[in-house]
Amino acid sequence: MTERESIVGKSIFDVFPENPENHDSSATSKLRRSLEQVFATGKPHQIKSFRYDIPDPERSGIFLERFWCTTNTPVIAENGNVIYIIHETTNISDEVKAREQLNESKERERQALAQAEQQRIRLERLLEQAPAAFAMLEGPAFTYSVLNNAYQQLFPGRELVGLPLFDALPELRNQVVYDIIHNVYNTGETFEGKEVLIPVARYKDQPLEEIYWNFIYQALYDADGKVTGILIFALDVTEFLVARRQVEKTASALQDLNRKLEERVEDRTKELRVAQADALNKKQQLESLFMQAPSAICILDGPDHIYQLVNPVYQKIFPGRELLGKPLLEALPELENSTIPEILKMVYQAGETYVAGELPLMLARHEGGPLEQIYWSFTYQPRHNGEGKVDGILVFAHEVTNQVEVRKTIESSAQQLRLVTDSLPVLISYLNKEEKYKFANRAYESWFNMKVEDVLDKTALEVVGVKAYDKAKAYIKRALAGEQVNYETAMPYPSGVRYTNTSFVPDVRDGEVAGFYALISDVTEQVESRMALERREQEAKAMAEKLAKANQRLMQTNNDLDNFIYTASHDLKAPISNIEMLVEELLVELPAESLDQKEVSTIINMIRGAIGRFKKTISSLTEITKLQKDNRETLATVSIADVVSEVVLDLDKLIEKTGTQIEIAVGDCTTASFSEKNLRSIIYNLLSNAIKYRHPAKEPRVTVSCEIKQDYLLVQVQDNGLGIGSKQQARLFTMFRRFHDHVEGSGVGLYMVKRIIDNAGGKIEVSSEEGVGSIFRVYIPLS
Template sequence: MSQSLPPALPPDFPPSEDLLRVLLDISQNGVMLMRPVYDATGATVVDFGIDYLNPAAQQMLQLPERPAASFHTIYPTADAAGVFAFYRDAFLSGQTARRENNYQHDSLDGYFLLMARRQADVLVVTFTDTNDQPRTATEQALRISQARELEARAVAERERGQLELLFRDAPAMICVFQGPQHVFEFVNPPYQALVGPRPLVGRAIAEAMPELAGQPIFDLLDSVYRTGETYRANEMLVQLDHDNEDRRELEKRYYNFIYQARHDRQGAINGIFVFAYDVTPQVLARQQVQELNEELAAINEELRASNDEFLTTNTALTLAQEEVYLLNQDLEKRVAERTRELLQQQAMLSQILRQVPAFIATLGGPEHRYTFFNEPYQQLTGQRPRLGLPVAQALPELAAQGFVSRLNEVYTSGQPFEAKEMLVELFDPGTGQSQSSYVDFVYQPLRDDRGQTTGILVFIVDSTAKVHARRATEAAAQRLRVLTDALPVLIGYLDREQRYQFANLAYRGWFNIDPTALLGRKVRDVVGEQAYANAQGYIVRALAGERLSFESWMPYRENFVRHIRTDYIPDVKNGEVLGFYTLVTDITDQTEARERVQELNEELAAINEEMLAANDELRDTNERLSYTNVDLDTFVYTASHDLKAPIANIEGLLLALQEQLPEPVRHHPDVTHLLGLMQGSVDRFQRTLVHLTDVSKLQPAHAEPPETVDLAALIESVRLDLAPVVAAAQGQLSVDVAACPTVRFSPKNLRSIVYNLLSNAFKYHAPDRPARVRLRATCPPGQVRLEVQDNGLGLTADEQSKLFVMFRRLHTHVEGTGVGLYMVKRMVENAGGTIQVESAPGVGSTFTVQLPNRA
């Protein structure tokens, strides 16, 4: 089966920087980026500068995005409250740190949940104000403790694997027993060689090595497991069937070994660690020397017992002396050969230690003087150690970091010390700078035959790469967690047992369960039986390697039934399906809306049928209305034409009356006032009749054909006609028609539109400021757009609704009939255009006319 690949991102998927910016902007958690400030020596963090605050952090802290002041300046109480120390320690350790803090200082008053971790040279801090959180502090602390315990277990498993590799390569015999039955949990190759191919791991020692029955081994193991006291044996005789030949007489061999109890995290004994060396050659050599010494003592006794005979028999004495000499020569030769063998073994062990891929050194005495170090150790420490030189003198920087005091404790107490991923700063003579590394190391005390500590074995493994890799993995996982938690889509991962191995924050809103509590639980237990029954078939297909996308109703529980769109993406490696990713999107609202739209479409179809039936009636009605409108226009035109003669007669009679009145009466104030009112009424009536005649000509039937109009020339002609009005308003007209120099429209109607808009703009100017009017023309495709903007009196919203009504005047301090804007609107709409106004009292108005620009 070929390996399935996840789908490629769509081409419009936002860049990671943009996506990160969006996530930071919409996050409800505060995010703060801080950079350390060091003292004059550059070794101690004394403050932090704040590089960035996301919107949530700005709101919670009431600070700008990039505050100019430092952290201590803004929060002087943070030192006493422990917050600064928390940030400093988090930055120095490089580990994720958590803290709950009730902070009621420096203009803040809240209960904050803080999380911080170092990324390169920046400390990343997220925080929330947990005052409104429903969880108790105990529950939150328990979740944090459980998360830390899981992480610690994972780290311990990785470290244990590395330690097993180290033990496998060690030249000594090493094994680990588990439980009170002393079941072999681990044996390295030298230990396995004790019994050849006989299986050991997983078997109790009494079962795997039955020939030890009757020997003290079993009792010693039981005692160490029971008491926890370390047992050390020197040259103990142990008989084993090394070749698995079931011989009656077992081979006798001698061993130096240590039985040391192992403890679990609660301090209870759960096993025994064994470290052994085969010293049989040394023991046998010493026994041979002892036997020769005993033979020599017997000979000397015989010589003393036969002193008299020796004195009388000089020949016999000479022969005996020669025999003793020869025996002594042979003894010296055998001792010298054994010494050479021991030296060769020591040299071989030294060579092995020099080639081990770890940093190894032995230190002697309370001053910790170097007695041995391999080449990797020499390279690690910059070639500075010398045999006989104390550690504190060769590597003075270790004293300030506490390593020398730890050596003193191990030497004094005789107890080993072990540390994992410890940060060490070593001076590099080549660069003149300190080099940071992370190491796993063991200080193992070395003892003489009396059990007195004489030195310390230092065993170091470089874990820098492991630490950096883990931090990079954790950073990537954190970025993935932040990204997935910000999405409103349920994102999870199920293994082959259908158990959740990952769940993002969206699961909490659906199932009221913290996502971390879902890990390890089966999907059936989480979603419920009914929902699982709907999805079971798809799950089986996904675990068979099929990629799926489907929609379904999911009755998760009572009153929580959702319509979802689901994608299952198999996780295939080397042809094997390890599990699958699941992406669930809630489309309940879309589905219900689609169903509602379908219902509305059905209703609309029924209405359309009714409308079709009514269209014929409307068409007949429109035709009748069109004829009626023409008749009305004809009537208006006829009426206005027929009324001109009576009005002209009235005007003539009024003039005749003025001439017939006696001179004193004609100039009487009351008569003059009445005659003026009558003449004004006649003038207004005549103007109204003229406008009615113009209105009757606005019907589409009377529309004039379009022509090409020079817009700038037309506007200039209108400006000349309005010169007195412009001067009276102390006005200024600015024109911008470069984008639309010519227009296809009725010249007469276009001039009337421009004239009325400009005339009103200057007539209704604000009395407290000069009139400023701007006319601008643009040509969108197939159209011409005219904008007339003024700084005049302006209109309220209610006045704007009455603006285009015939004979309706909103300002009466200026002469007019209320027909101009009505005519403009009719001409624009008859041509298929629109007119709109935007206005505010005391600010001014903007009229926008949109007309078709006909070819």
Template sequence: MADTLFSSSEPAAGATPLPSPAEQLVQANHRLSVVNQELDVANEQLRVANEQLLVANNQLRVYNEEIRTQAADLQRAEEAVSQLNTELTLTNAGLLDTIADSLQATEFARAEAEAQRLRLHRLVAEVPAMIAVLTGPEHVVELANDHFRAMFGHRELVGQPFCQAVPELAGQPFFDQLDDVYRTGETYTGTDVPVTLDRRHSGQLEHLFATYIFQATRDGAGRIEGLLIFAYEVTEQVRARLEREAGARQRQLVTDALPVLIAYVDQAQRYQFNNQAYEEWFHQSPRALRGQYVREVVGEAAYAAAASYIARALAGERVDFEACMPYRDDLVKHIRTTYVPDVQQERVVGFYCLINDITEQVQARAEIERQQQQLHDLFMHAPGPIVILEGAAFHFTLVNPAYQQLFPGRDLLGKPLLDALPELADTPIPRLCRQVFETGEPYVAEELPLQLARREGNPLEEIYCTFTYQARRDAHGAIDGVVVFAYDVTGSVRARREVEAGRAQVQALNQHLVRTNGDLDAFVYTASHDLQGPINNLAGLLHALDQEFPISARSVLAAQILSLMHGSIERFRHTLLELSTTARLQAEAGQVSPAVSLASMVRDVLLDLALPIAKTNAEFIINVDECPPITLSEKNLRSVVYNLLSNAIKYGHPDRPPFVQVRCYHEQGSLVVSVQDNGLGLSEEQQKQLFQVFQRMHTHVEGTGMGLYLVKKILDTIGGSIRVESTVGCGSTFRAVFPI
């Protein structure tokens, strides 16, 4: 390198000129500086390597020391092993045969145990029950057959503690029971136990029932080492049993609540079931009656009456019959009975028995027949003509003598109306009969002119009759005919026509009319009075039926029939009362009446109407305190006020509560009581017929069409009047005019 740095050779011809010595010295110093830096780095690396080598040497010394120590230990161990080998050599000779025999026995025992384990596993897998084997105090699942795993949705069970594998059982009694069996060794049996389980391993809990056995398993020393679970799912059986028990309880509750006797009789004619109603009749509880023979319970006389029906039921025939059964001297019942055979696998094993006590119904039927006969006799002896036309063809089924006297030479009974009286075909009578038959609304035809022959074959003659047509209803409330009250007013009409011929004849005819009207009023009053008794008896009998058959025991049809019968009786009673009132008004004509306070009367009537007022939210504005007393009997004034105010409520508009204003004022020497409402209102045609007897403008509410007729008759009697102003849908104003 020194030769290179300090060479003074001349440069070759044409070569680059060499740097000057100073420049070469600078370059050489630079190179030397780089070499020194490289040497410093190399020295640092050598220093670090020396330090690492020093550490490695120290570790090597430590390892060598440990190796020497282990070598010494190994030498001592080899000496001990050598000594032990020497001792084993001395003993092995005597133990070789024993060890060989023991190994052979152990191998045989191991093979036998393995065979038994395989047989146990196969048996557990094939048994049609849920079986699992748990080990240890944590109840780790060692074995679970397919049925057990299926119960838990085939989730992973084996190798896990049972409480971790089936966490949804926490809070249920099973884990505590397992702990008790593992602790005590006493077997636990659970029967029909409810279980809440995620049996599909879907997160959806199900409610099941299971019967199971928890039994401890022991090792060769008799110590408890685990548990055996043997279980069946009994959900369907338990639910079926619970449903049967619930059904039996429900059946007993239902049958005990019914007011009829219900029983089950087996093929040997012994009671196997009775409801509570039997105890009231036979003074034995249903439990005591079970197993007893029918003959012993009901007595010989009653059994003799029912024996043939029982035999037919046990032969497989459904039997329905009514009979009077003498169970005891103090227990004789009219019964309606149904026997329904119980056929199982084509064999009659018994029959169901349903007994209705119809004693009161039979007695009521007899009483109704008696009263119907009494009513028939009353009609037949009535002084006014009465007929009953039955069915759509209007057959004459009752013709009283007074009616027959209108047609003394004609045979009417049993014939249709137009067959018996063909000349009526072109008159309004068939149409009026049809109208009443179809609508049920009564109709009065006053002084109807007819061309009739009083005797068959005679020429027609003009007669005048006033007819009242009333629908007749059967026991079910259905219209089955028309009752006709006829009054021959031919003489009255002719007399009225002959009034113009002379005052003497007028006076005579008026006297005749007074007598006729008196007779008619007397008949109406007598008939309405005499009919009150039968009607009250019918009402009492219906009340008894209501008491005997509570609402819960009635069929829909029976309830409807009872309701219709109540309504018919009340309407008949109300009609009789109004007819009686009409007759009384005629009798009171001309009598002097005291003055009555209108304000007091209005207050009393409003108290009577408190219930319908509250029901309809009706509002009344009363302005009659300044009204002077009215000269009229108290009951007649009450009838006027009550009919006007009650009609204002009864015929209210369905879209608004009734609003009624009552006031009084003087008008042309009379006192006017005005009742204004906001109800349904009346058309002009309806207003023309409003005050006629039996006329009803709105048929959707109960009524007879007598109320306003009575109001008009009362006012006419004292020389007053009543008028109405009305608009359909807006309301009406009634003005009752009282003379001062």
């Protein structure tokens, strides 16, 4: 909200001053420290997220709240000094507020779940106090999860809770209930048994008793309409059955038996009245539970589907309409031409539950208001009366309009993401845990001569070929085990050998790896350039050994190498900068909601990571060029202790993060006649490597020491890290050579250290053992 002409030439802190109303703000100090750090170190610095309010141009003295992601990048002159800073900033206020809203939504969800749990506990208490025997079995094993005292009293000497039905009561396996209960679970059809003889033992290891039962097996469903268990209502009617048979056998005792039966009927009548009162109480409590439920619930009574109960959540969907006591089509007449009347008729007549997902309906939220398309996911469950006949329908409804619209937006964003990934000259894909491609960009068509549509659902072996798959399968296995993998190798694809830089990023969902993202760059030109450079170095060394008089020719070859590196690093900067700018411009065009998607964010981070590594390689080539073009640094008297302390201070965050113990013992080596910049580069590279390549099972310890040894000043850096094998030590100081891929690096640090020491007439030695640690010895000439 500024004009270019009004801010050019002014200090950034004058144009954007501190908001005096934001008492906790440290925005200007954060930005100032970032700029000062870039000037001091010559390295880019990023503030990922911070609040920095800006003045409102239309209201003097008023500030607008903003959150930013800022990157400060130095522009370095040929003398190594920072002359400008490229200041890039992105407004992320909407993202920050979206995260805050998400946290608030999660809190509301947590409260709703707690309320639902409270209602569940209340219902369990009601069932526990019920006079009828009640039990709940879960899963296909019919495990006792809930039972009330009345049920437990039927088997006073047996353990039931937590045991499968046929483990707790094994004598039931060969009886009729075995087939009955499996049929209820598999079909969902309720079974009602009357006076069924089921011999069981009331006490464990006791003889079976012939017991007659009245019982009901009713299926339990989850939210998706799937049967998850069985609800049992049971009554021991042995006494009643024996009494009735006794009446039939003993006519002479009929009068007396009738009297006893009348007394018993009277008692039962009293019990029935109590049970009816209790049932009415439970019905009222159940209605109260429905009214307090966080989901939309209503009960439609009779064949005309009259609203008998409407809870507040359901009524809130239609805030301006009167529903209770009206038939459905009278309350919502716009449903008459929809599929809803036929669905309700089917549920009412067939007595079968109906589940719908994301069904669009044209409805008016207010009486006489405009119709709008509302998406619903709902369940229609028939309600049965005491005779088992359907007399109403229980409705559980969820409005999912927002979810459907979000999904459509995501699908649109996915199409835009496809356009972005298809425009990049790298392979981008996603493979599931069966190693089958579920996403691939258009680059696959030029690499493997097949359409993207033909790549999908094929395995990696089928796409890349046997030879290339054999080289990649170990890395794929590590990615599917949850490890992020980065490697560079030559891949023998069917179309020819390509040198590739590959990143595999695992897709972890709920603690399990569902697949992995793959980002593959063709680095054949860079590798071939590096190999050519290595060949030229080897040829130069062989020539130096055989032809001592060819020094002038060797110097010319080195100059050619320097020019090659300089040209390569210079010519590669423009393409990678163009790719980076193209990616950032595309990200600006993408909608914010698509950037919040996990898959989009992961692929973008992979692209940025690949660009960053490419830029770092170019930067390393530039540093090597500087080193080789200017190998005669001005000598000065340098304090060894001061240089070591400054390097330790620069690495303070890494040291603190890794818990590394640093010991400095420079002894009598107070000063040295050496280039301060070069000495600092040597100490920094050796000390940072000792920390980065620490042993994961040890507390990292690094010792920096110094002593006078003959004609040299010996600086020694010793660690207890991963160590280096004897075969690897021979190639340790080769350009771009790395032996560990689990940490970032370009493979030029030790190469530059050796070049500095060689140029100064010194030498460097290394002693190392895998798993024990390493010692680097740098010999600096005293004269």
